[in-house]
Structures are given as structure tokens and as C-alpha cells.
Amino acid sequence: MKIKQLLLLATVGVMALASCQKDPSTSGLDNEYLVYTAHDASADFSAIGTYYIPDSILLIGSHAINEEGEKVSKYWKDADAMTLINTIVSQLNALGYARITDGALRTSADVGLQPSYVEQSTYFVGYNDPYWWGYYPYYWMPSYWGPWYGWYYPFSVYYGYTTGSLLVEMVDLNSESGSGKSLPILWNAYISGLIDGNNRFETAAAVEALEQAFAQSPYLKK
Amino acid sequence: MKTLRFLKSIASAVALLVGIHSSSAQVLPNSYFNIDWQLGMPLSTDFADKFSGWGMNFEGGYFLTDAITIGGFINYQTNFEKIPRQTLTLDNGNALTTSQKHAIFQLPFGVSGRYNWLTDSVFQPYAGMKLGASWAQISSYYYVYKQYTDTWGFYLSPEVGVSIFPRPDMRFGFHAALYYSYSTNSGDLLTYSVSGIQSFGFRLGISF
Numbered sequence: 001m002k003i004k005q006l007l008l009l010a011t012v013g014v015m016a017l018a019s020c021q022k023d024p025s026t027s028g029l030d031n032e033y034l035v036y037t038a039h040d041a042s043a044d045f046s047a048i049g050t051y052y053i054p055d056s057i058l059l060i061g062s063h064a065i066n067e068e069g070e071k072v073s074k075y076w077k078d079a080d081a082m083t084l085i086n087t088i089v090s091q092l093n094a095l096g097y098a099r100i101t102d103g104a105l106r107t108s109a110d111v112g113l114q115p116s117y118v119e120q121s122t123y124f125v126g127y128n129d130p131y132w133w134g135y136y137p138y139y140w141m142p143s144y145w146g147p148w149y150g151w152y153y154p155f156s157v158y159y160g161y162t163t164g165s166l167l168v169e170m171v172d173l174n175s176e177s178g179s180g181k182s183l184p185i186l187w188n189a190y191i192s193g194l195i196d197g198n199n200r201f202e203t204a205a206a207v208e209a210l211e212q213a214f215a216q217s218p219y220l221k222k
Numbered sequence: 223m224k225t226l227r228f229l230k231s232i233a234s235a236v237a238l239l240v241g242i243h244s245s246s247a248q249v250l251p252n253s254y255f256n257i258d259w260q261l262g263m264p265l266s267t268d269f270a271d272k273f274s275g276w277g278m279n280f281e282g283g284y285f286l287t288d289a290i291t292i293g294g295f296i297n298y299q300t301n302f303e304k305i306p307r308q309t310l311t312l313d314n315g316n317a318l319t320t321s322q323k324h325a326i327f328q329l330p331f332g333v334s335g336r337y338n339w340l341t342d343s344v345f346q347p348y349a350g351m352k353l354g355a356s357w358a359q360i361s362s363y364y365y366v367y368k369q370y371t372d373t374w375g376f377y378l379s380p381e382v383g384v385s386i387f388p389r390p391d392m393r394f395g396f397h398a399a400l401y402y403s404y405s406t407n408s409g410d411l412l413t414y415s416v417s418g419i420q421s422f423g424f425r426l427g428i429s430f
Contacts, residue, residue, distance in 0.1 A: 009255075022276040022300040024323040026363050032307060034365040035319040155314065162366060193365055209319075216309050216317035 033193040033202075033209045037217045040154040043172070043186045046222050051092055051170075052100045052109040057081045058140055061120030061163070076117055080203045087207050088113060088168060091214040096222035107146050111170050111186065114140045118165040142183045145173055152182035157190070164195040166206055168213065187220065189213035252285040254293075254385070255430055256397045262299055262423020269303070269360065269416050270324040276300040279425050281334055289338050295352055296331035299421065310413045318412070320364040328419065330356035330377040330405060345384055352379040356405040360416055375407035375419070385429040397429035 039045075056075035064074040089099060092113070100109045142148035151171075161167065170187040177183075191209040196202050214220065260277030264270065276299065283293025307321040332354015339347050356377035361370040383399025401423060408417045 020278065020298045020300075020329075021327045021359070022325075023368075024302045024325055024363055026323065026366075029321060029323065029363060029365055032321045032365075033319075035309075036317070038316040039314075041314040155316070212309075212319050216311075216319060217315075219315055 031193060031197065033191060033205050035209050035212045035216065036190040037187070037213050038155045038157060039187040039217065039219060040184065042154070045186070045220050048097055048110045048222065050098045050100050050109045051111045051113055052103075052106040052173075053085060053088060053092075053113040053115070054103075055082075055085065057084065058114070058116045059119045060116050060161075060167075061118060076119075080201065083203055084166070084206055084210065085115065087210045088115065091211065095214070095220050107173060109173055112145050112173050114144075114169050114171065116140065116167040116169075118161050118163055118167070120163060140169075145171060145183060147177045148175075148181055148183035149179065150182040152184045153188075154184060157188060161190065162192055164201070165190060165192040166194060166209070167191075168210070187217065189217075250284075254283055254285070254291065254393070256281040256385075256425075256427055258297075258397060258399070258425035258427030260297055260299055260423060260425050262301075262401070262421050264301055264326060265420040265422055267326070267416055267419055269414055270301045270326040272301055272303050274299070274301045277423070279427070283334060283336065288341055291336045291338065291348075293334050294332065295334045295354070296329070298327065298329045299423070300325055300327045312413065318364075323363040324414075325359075325361040325363065326416075326419065327359045327361070328356055328405070328407075328421070329358070330354055330379070330403070332377060342390055344388060344390060345386055346390075347384045348382070350381045350383070352381065352401075352403075353377065356407055356419075358405065358407040358409075358419060360409050360411050360414075362411055362414070369411060371409035371411045373407040373409040373416075375405040377403065377405040379403035383425070387429070394430045395428070397425065397427045399425045401425065 056077040059074045059076050062074040063071040066072045093099065097111075100106065106112065142150060166189075168189040168191075169185050172184045172186050175181070175184050189210070191206065191213060194202050194206050194209070256279065258279040258281075259275065260279045261273070261275040262277060263273040277297065279295065279297035281293065281295040281297075283291035285291050303324045305322040305324060307319060309317055309319040311317050330352070332352060334350055334352045336348045336350035354377045356375050358373045358375065359370050360373065361368055379401050381399050381401040383397065385395060385397050387393055387395035389395075401421075403419075403421045405419045407419050409415075
């Protein structure tokens with residue numbers, strides 16, 4: 001009888017310990033923006049002279065329907081989008097890069113900037129298998145910049161991007177292109193926590209976070 | 223309050239399970255058991271070193287003599303700290319700006335020994351030592367992410383306390399103790415480094 005009682009006592013102890021680790025309250029953490037920046041440590045940013053940035057932000061997780069009834073990429077082009085793009089432009093100009101504004105000349109720039117916003121659904125970047133990402137529906141296609149066939153990250157990135165995230169990537173347009181060649185990403189900024197309690201995008205916070213992304217990337221300065 | 227209710231529920235369950243009744247409260251002859259609410263804080267770690275009551279202690283032992291007991295223990299404790307938004311420079315110049323909540327969860331277990339005084343009285347003080355292994359998880363919560371490091375270490379914990387038996391012949395009463403602990407658990411997380419964990423705290427519970 002005593003052995004049974006001890007076993008029961010041990011069971012109670014194990015059950016109590018099984019759920020003993022207490023997670024902190026994370027309330028509030030997801031309302032404060034996060035900025036993560038990473039870069040190719042072997043890249044020579046001082047050699048970059050010109051850049052091109054599109055006049056709109058690609059919306060990840062959304063699509064439009066064209067006249068042929070096909071699903072096509074959807075872009076964010078309103079005043080808020082222009083505010084964010086202008087923030088990126090002013091930061092790059094302050095670093096000493098020269099902007100190419102003519103879309104026909106975008107492939108002649110040293111680097112391209114591709115801003116994206118995760119409007120819906122969680123968006124996963126395959127760090128160990130980046131090739132499929134190049135074919136992710138409604139994402140920036142490498143062919144937008146030239147004859148490349150996929151993307152290449154020479155550094156670690158966050159595996160999951162959540163809804164409400166803003167992404168800015170700098171691609172190396174001087175890298176070797178052609179069959180089987182991937183377009184390397186030299187720098188990326190991942191910003192999240194931009195949705196307020198009423199599910200509205202916080203433009204002012206996004207501007208602040210973009211400025212922070214450049215502030216915490218001093219190697220970008222020419 | 224949740225912890226108090228939880229402790230009360232555990233005590234009630236244990237009382238039912240061990241069949242405590244008016245003639246005797248001892249589960250085994252010449253033995254003791256403690257179930258405690260544990261409150262404590264890490265010292266000198268600079269990581270999640272705020273006082274917390276998220277802990278419990280379970281201990282049992284056998285009286286080798288009227289004064290000396292030897293037995294086993296397992297306990298756990300979680301401590302937290304809120305970190306305002308700051309920029310962390312990571313490997314290769316990559317950087318992360320975020321606010322965080324830090325947590326250390328400690329789960330030590332092993333053997334315990336005590337020297338007891340006045341074992342026939344209502345107040346029975348003792349001095350003891352716990353030795354064993356400790357598993358600790360060092361965590362940072364930020365935005366919707368949790369980043370953590372699991373560590374193992376050697377654990378040592380001197381303790382003083384008192385068992386309070388309103389009726390010493392029944393040996394069912396209360397327990398209070400002060401403890402200090404040191405474990406060799408070490409680990410790195412983001413830009414933070416923990417090298418050994420010292421803790422201080424107290425325990426309140428039941429003894430039988």
C-alpha cells in the first residue's frame with residue numbers, strides 16, 4: 001500500500017512539474033516594432049554608386065486579376081507607400097548613393113531596392129533551400145532586374161515573416177547573370193510590429209523603423 | 223493567487239493520496255516530505271534577475287538518526303525581466319532592434335541532507351544542503367519570437383529552515399526555509415552571456 005501511495009505521490013509531482021515552466025506575458029511586445037538588418041559581410045558597399053527603387057511596394061499575400069483573368073502581382077502605391085519609399089530614398093541619398101529614376105535604365109544601376117509588405121498570410125523564406133523562393137507567387141521576380149534565375153542570400157535571415165511586416169532588400173545588379181546564376185541580396189531589413197491595436201498600419205512607426213534600419217547598418221555608408 | 227490556489231490544491235491532493243488521518247501523518251516511518259511554494263531571484267546574472275514567485279519545491283528524506291536526514295529533491299523557478307527597446311549588434315554587424323522579455327527557468331534535482339534540532343517540539347529547525355544537477359533554459363521573448371538556450375550544470379544549495387508541527391506526534395504541519403543556490407549553468411543568447419547562476423529565496427509549504 002505504501003508503494004502505491006508513493007507512486008501516486010510521484011505522479012502528482014511529475015504532473016505538477018510537467019507544466020511548471022512559466023512563459024512571460026508577451027502582451028505589448030507585438031505592438032512594438034522590431035527591426036532586423038543583415039548583410040553580406042564580404043560586400044564592398046563603398047563601391048556602390050547608383051541605385052534604383054521602384055515607385056511602389058509589392059504586396060505579398062495579395063494578387064490582382066488582369067484582363068486575361070490571370071492572377072498578377074499587386075502593388076501598394078498610395079500616399080503612405082510613397083512616404084515609405086521616400087524615406088528609403090532619403091536614407092540612401094544621405095549615404096552617398098545616386099538614384100536612377102528612369103525605369104528603363106534600372107538594370108544599369110549598381111544595386112536595386114525591392115520594398116515589400118506582407119499584407120496577408122505568413123511568408124516563409126527557405127534559408128536552406130532558397131531556390132523555391134524565387135518562384136514564390138506574386139513576389140519580385142529576378143527577371144525584373146535582368147537575366148537571373150532565383151535569389152541568393154549569403155547571410156542568415158529570419159525564417160518566418162509575419163503579416164504586417166515590411167521588407168527592404170538590396171540586390172547586387174553587378175553580379176554575374178545568365179543561365180543558372182542567382183541574384184545575390186547584399187542587405188535586407190525586416191521590420192515588423194507595424195499594425196496597431198485597431199489593425200491599422202502605423203505609417204509614422206514604419207518611417208521611424210526604416211530610419212532605424214539604416215542607422216543600425218553603418219557599413220552601408222560610402 | 224493562482225499559485226496559492228495551486229499549492230492548496232496540491233496539498234489537498236497529497237493529503238488524500240497519502241491517506242493522512244488522525245492517528246499518523248507519516249507516509250513512511252522515519253521520513254519527511256515537503257511541498258513548498260518557492261519565491262526567489264537570481265543574483266549577479268544581469269539576466270532575468272527580478273524577484274518571482276513562479277516556483278515550487280518537492281523534497282523527501284529519511285531519518286538516519288534523530289538529527290540527520292538524507293533524501294532527494296526537485297524544484298523549479300522562473301524569473302523574468304522586461305528589457306526596453308534597444309539595438310543589439312549581432313555577429314558580422316547584423317543588428318536587431320526590439321524590446322524583450324527575458325526569462326530564466328531553473329529545474330534542479332538531486333540529493334539533500336539535513337541536520338535537525340528539537341525533533342520532538344513544535345518548531346523543528348534545521349540546516350541543510352542540496353547537491354545535484356540543474357537544467358536551465360535562458361530565453362528571450364521579442365515580438366512574436368522566442369529564442370532560447372538550454373543549459374546543464376552542477377547545483378549546490380545551502381538552506382536553513384523550520385518545520386512547524388502543531389502536534390509533533392502527528393508530524394503534519396508547515397515548512398519555511400531560506401535558501402541560496404549556485405549552479406554552473408552557462409550559456410549565450412543574442413548578445414547576452416550567463417556564466418553560473420546564483421539565486422536566493424525562500425520557501426513556504428507543508429511538511430509531513
